[in-house]
Amino acid sequence: MLSARSVTVGHGRTVLFTGFDLDVRPGEIVGLVGPSGCGKTSLARVLAGLAEPLSGQVLRDGPVTMLFQSARRAMDPRLTLRRSIEVCADGEVGWESLCARADLPISLLDRFPRQVSDGQLQRAAIARALVGEPRYLLCDEMTASLDPATTAAVAATLRRAADDGAGVLFISHDLHLVDAIASTRKVLTP
Numbered sequence: 001m002l003s004a005r006s007v008t009v010g011h012g013r014t015v016l017f018t019g020f021d022l023d024v025r026p027g028e029i030v031g032l033v034g035p036s037g038c039g040k041t042s043l044a045r046v047l048a049g050l051a052e053p054l055s056g057q058v059l060r061d062g063p064v065t066m067l068f069q070s071a072r073r074a075m076d077p078r079l080t081l082r083r084s085i086e087v088c089a090d091g092e093v094g095w096e097s098l099c100a101r102a103d104l105p106i107s108l109l110d111r112f113p114r115q116v117s118d119g120q121l122q123r124a125a126i127a128r129a130l131v132g133e134p135r136y137l138l139c140d141e142m143t144a145s146l147d148p149a150t151t152a153a154v155a156a157t158l159r160r161a162a163d164d165g166a167g168v169l170f171i172s173h174d175l176h177l178v179d180a181i182a183s184t185r186k187v188l189t190p
């Protein structure tokens with residue numbers, strides 16, 4: 001399980017929220033909502049181990065990977081999609097099954113980020129995340145700039161990842177989408 005226990009998060013002397021509890025189990029999608037600036041990204045960074053909480057505990061029983069709103073900023077523009085994915089793999093990549101899991105057309109693998117759409121790049125970012133076999137995926141507004149059809153495809157991909165055993169934290173301002181894909185909705189308030 002990925003758990004936050006009575007976690008207080010802030011930056012320097014600024015406290016964003018106190019005493020927050022959260023559990024994400026393998027195979028489950030948990031939605032996280034809250035007003036802009038309340039600290040959702042800051043919490044995700046703490047859960048991923050990229051930052052320390054001011055107090056409280058984070059428990060992780062497996063690798064955690066973050067996915068961001070802007071795949072264009074997250075992916076190296078100098079590398080083909082294939083290379084970006086390969087460098088995150090432990091060994092040989094099973095391209096067919098990976099691309100099927102991420103809903104990424106294999107024909108795009110040898111393109112550079114500038115040669116694919118935002119939605120296609122987001123799927124490549126998902127493939128790159130999945131190739132590391134994370135137990136937990138923390139998705140930070142990753143559908144915010146996508147059209148409805150691409151959003152639905154990405155949501156279906158996350159559902160499949162959860163069905164394959166990943167625990168997913170889905171951060172979004174889209175309450176309808178959160179309720180459609182998450183089994184639990186947590187609200188973060190300042």
Ligand SMILES: Nc1ncnc2c1ncn2[C@@H]1O[C@H](COP(=O)(O)OP(=O)(O)OP(=O)(O)O)[C@@H](O)[C@H]1O
Binds near residue numbers: 016036041
């Ligand atoms: N590294 C940092 N140093 C100082 N302050 C920061 C840092 N990162 C974020 N903040 C501040 O912390 C607050 C919470 O930011 P955060 O991005 O976690 O909120 P959020 O809930 O994800 O917002 P949004 O929904 O708008 O994406 C903001 O006021 C932000 O300016």
